[in-house]
Amino acid sequence: MSLKAFHLVFIVASVLLMTGFSAWGGARWRTTGDVVDLAWCFLGGVAAVGLVVYARYFLKKLKHISYL
Amino acid sequence: MEIPYTDKARPDTGLYNAKVGLWLFLASEIMLFGALFSSYIMLRVGADEGVWPAVKLAWPHHLLNVPIGTFNTAVLITSSVTVVMAWASLKMNNFKRFRMFMVITILCAFAFLGIKSYEYNEKFTHYELRLKDGKALTGHLEVNGKHPGFWSPSDLWNLPRLTSSNVTEVKFVADPMEGHGGHASHEALTVKVDEISHLDAFIPRNHTFFAIYFTITALHGLHVLGGALVLAYFTFPGAGMWKTNPEQFTNRIEVGGLFWHFVDLVWIFLFPVVYLL
Numbered sequence: 305m306s307l308k309a310f311h312l313v314f315i316v317a318s319v320l321l322m323t324g325f326s327a328w329g330g331a332r333w334r335t336t337g338d339v340v341d342l343a344w345c346f347l348g349g350v351a352a353v354g355l356v357v358y359a360r361y362f363l364k365k366l367k368h369i370s371y372l
Numbered sequence: 373m374e375i376p377y378t379d380k381a382r383p384d385t386g387l388y389n390a391k392v393g394l395w396l397f398l399a400s401e402i403m404l405f406g407a408l409f410s411s412y413i414m415l416r417v418g419a420d421e422g423v424w425p426a427v428k429l430a431w432p433h434h435l436l437n438v439p440i441g442t443f444n445t446a447v448l449i450t451s452s453v454t455v456v457m458a459w460a461s462l463k464m465n466n467f468k469r470f471r472m473f474m475v476i477t478i479l480c481a482f483a484f485l486g487i488k489s490y491e492y493n494e495k496f497t498h499y500e501l502r503l504k505d506g507k508a509l510t511g512h513l514e515v516n517g518k519h520p521g522f523w524s525p526s527d528l529w530n531l532p533r534l535t536s537s538n539v540t541e542v543k544f545v546a547d548p549m550e551g552h553g554g555h556a557s558h559e560a561l562t563v564k565v566d567e568i569s570h571l572d573a574f575i576p577r578n579h580t581f582f583a584i585y586f587t588i589t590a591l592h593g594l595h596v597l598g599g600a601l602v603l604a605y606f607t608f609p610g611a612g613m614w615k616t617n618p619e620q621f622t623n624r625i626e627v628g629g630l631f632w633h634f635v636d637l638v639w640i641f642l643f644p645v646v647y648l649l
Contacts, residue, residue: 305395307629311456314633317640318449325442328648344438351446358453366460372386 309371315359322352379619390627398634405638408588412645415580424579425500425508432581433646435498435510435574437491441647444487448636451480455603455629462622467614470625474607477632481600488593495574495582496528497521501544501563502570513571514543514560520573531571540565585646592642595635603628 305313326348333341376382377389385392416431424432458473497520499513513520513529516539520527534542543560576583606621606628613621 307456307459307626307633310630310633311452314452314637314640317637321445321640321644324644325648328644344442347442355449362456369460369463372381 306370306372308366308369311362312359315355315362319352319355319359322348322355324348326352379617379623388623390623391630394627394630398630401634405588405591408584408591409641409645412584412588415584416649419581424581425502425510428508432579433649435495436585436647437494438647440487440491441643444484445639445643447480447484447487448639451477451484452633452636454480455632459622459625459629462614462618462625465618467611471607471611474603478600478604478607481596481603484596485593485600488589492586498574499529499544500570500572500574500578501568503563503567504569505567509544509546511544511546514545515539528573528575529571530573531565531568534565534568534571542571588642588646592635592638595638599628599632599635603632 326345329341329344329346329348332338333345375389379388381388416433419431420427420429422430423434424430454473454476458470458477461467461469461473497512499511501509501511501513503509515529515534518527520529529542541562541564544563545560572578574582576586606625610624611621613624
C-alpha cells in the first residue's frame with residue numbers, strides 16, 4: 305500500500321472521527337444544554353465536510369500516482 | 373555489492389525493500405497498540421459507575437481537557453496532510469516545496485508534544501484528597517506556601533511524605549464539583565494532615581486510569597518524537613541523497629510518511645477512546 309492509499313485510509317478515519325465527535329457534542333448538548341457542546345457538534349460537522357472536500361482535491365491532484 | 377530493489381520495485385511483489393520492511397514493522401506496532409487499547413477498554417468497562425472521586429473506583433476520564441485534545445487532533449491531521457504533500461512535491465521534482473511541507477510537519481510534531489507536555493503538567497500538579505470523614509476532593513495543593521511543580525519529583529506530595537516531613541497542615545484549592553453549576557469558590561481550604569486519609573497527584577500510581585492513560589499517551593508521544601527526528605533528518609542533513617539518487621530519496625520520504633500516518637492514525641483512535649467515551 306502506497307502513501308497515497310494510506311493517506312486515503314487516514315482521511316476516511318478522520319472523517320469518521322469528526323462525524324462521531326459531532327454526534328458526541330450533539331448528544332451532550334441535548335442533555336446539558338451547554339452552548340459549548342453545541343459548538344463541538346458544529347465544529348465536528350464542519351471538519352468532517354472539510355475533510356471530504358480535501359479528499360476529493362487530493363485524489364484529483366495525485367491521480368497519476370499508484371495506489372501500490 | 374549493490375543491494376537490489378532499494379529504488380525500483382521488485383517485479384513479483386511490486387514493492388521496494390523499505391516498504392516491505394516498514395509494513396512488517398507497522399504490523400508489530402499494531403499488535404503493541406492493539407494490546408494497550410484492549411487493556412484500556414477492558415478496564416474502562418470494568419470500572420464502577422459514578423463520578424470519581426466520590427466513587428473511588430469510577431473512571432475519571434472527565435478530567436481530560438477535550439478542547440486541548442481536539443486541538444492536538446487538528447495538529448496531527450494537518451501534519452499528515454503536509455507530509456503527503458511533501459512526498460507529492462518530490463514526485464513532481466519540486467524540492468523547495470518538499471522542504472517547506474516537511475518543515476511544517478516537523479513544527480506540527482513539536483507543537484503536539486509541547487501541548488501534550490502542558491497536559492501532563494496539568495495532571496502532575498493536580499491532586500486527589502480524601503479525608504477521614506469520607507469527603508473526597510480534587511484540586512491544587514499548597515505545601516509550606518509552595519505549589520508543587522511538574523519537572524521536579526521532589527515536588528510530588530503524598531500522605532506518607534507529608535507525615536515524614538513533619539508538615540502539619542496544607543492548603544487545598546478544590547475544583548468545582550460536577551453537577552453544582554461549576555461555580556465553586558476558589559478559596560484555599562486549610563486541611564490538617566491528621567484529617568487526611570489519602571493524598572496523591574494525578575500520576576500513574578494513583579489510579580488505574582492514570583496508569584494506562586500515561587502508558588498509552590507517553591508511548592504514542594515517543595513515536596511522535598522518533599518520527600519527527602527521522603523526518604527532520606531527511607529534511608536537512610539527509611537531503612543530499614536527492615542529488616545522488618532521487619528515486620531512493622523519494623522512497624525514503626514515502627516510508628517516513630507511512631510511519632507518520634500510522635502514528636497519527638493511532639491518535640485518531642486514541643482521542644475518542646480516552647477523551648470522549
